[in-house]
Amino acid sequence: MLNAALAGEQDVPEHADHDPFHFDYVDSDEPNALALCGDGHSFIGVTIPLLDRLWQSASRVADSADVATLLNMQLSEAERTSMNVQQRIAVGVFRLELLFIVLHEWTHVVHGHVRPDDAGFANEVLARNDGNIEQQARESDADGYAAYHMLENIINGPERAHVVSVLAMGDKTVDVQEKLLLCCFIIAVAAYLFTCEPQEVNSETAYTFQHPPQALRMNLLMKSVKTWCYQNRQTLHEWLTLQPFQRLMNLVATATWGMNGGDDWSEQIRFLKSPDGMAYAERVEVALIEQIKQGYRN
Ligand SMILES: [Zn+2]
Secondary structure (H helix, E strand, O other): OHHHHHHOOOOOOOOOOOOOEEEEEEOOOOOOEEEEEEOOEEEEEEEHHHHHHHHHHHHHHHOOHHHHHHHOOOOOHHHHHHOOHHHHHHHHHHHHHHHHHHHHHHHHHHOOOOOOOOOOOOOOOOOOOOOOHHHHHHHHHHHHHHHHHHHHHHHHOOHHHHHHHHOOOOOOOHHHHHHHHHHHHHHHHHHHHHHOOOOOOOOOHHHHOOOOOHHHHHHHHHHHHHHHHHHHOHHHHHHOOHHHHHHHHHHHHHHOOOOOOOOOOHHHHHHHHOHHHHHHHHHHHHHHHHHHHHOOOO
16 A cells, blocks of 8 residues: 555655655564665665554554544444444554654655665664754654645545545544544654653753654644645634644543653653753754755755
8 A cells, every 4th residue: 555655656846856665564673664765766664563563552542532532433333343443543543653654754765864875764763862953853854744745645635535434434524524634643643752752851962862852843743734734724724723732642642651661741841841942942943944945856
């Protein structure tokens, strides 16, 4: 399914030159996703431990009564026989998590973050301390571009029919469907980020990360989500204020509690609200805007 989608890639003049895509699973001891260019291919890989972790987090979300209430599926007998509510949520959230991760890696290629025969690549899941602000900006760029394309795909594109069917939204109005599709995307990204162990951040370590701390990643990504909504669905843009966003985040934090080693993001948020933290976050955002302005051709 992913290879078919990647093969249908349109020629986008703003993208960096790259070879055709190939997706595959990778055997490894570590949860990770990667993008590599070489030998005439742009390779996107997801390791088996990461798939296991995504399925675990999606299953946790599926156990949440609050998520079931939000989705309010009214299953017919036939629908229930094929998959019950919990199974549908797990399948739907897992698929959205995986699509987001693949689009994040895809961005690393089409935005020229990965060059042919690059030796090293980031670990997308385990925290590392050999990064810098430029690299964090590239990771945020990959998050934002992936989020934008996810929404385009699940609300305006071919993925919509599939998610609507899995999550049994067919009987709901278009407006309700779209709000729920947006919620499901936010839930899936949050579920993925909540499974990564929160990085311990202070005014020194912040500048050495490969990815911004999860709380900042989510914030920057949501700017891209807001932009898509503003350009495509004014009603969603007006609806998506801080309150519903925080409600979704709390819901997923509760559902996935303990998966990341038992820490929440409160330390990160405390730092990001401090003067040092605000200065750091601004550096990341300025670097991100600079990269977007420069373009990705070469
Ligand atoms: Zn990345």
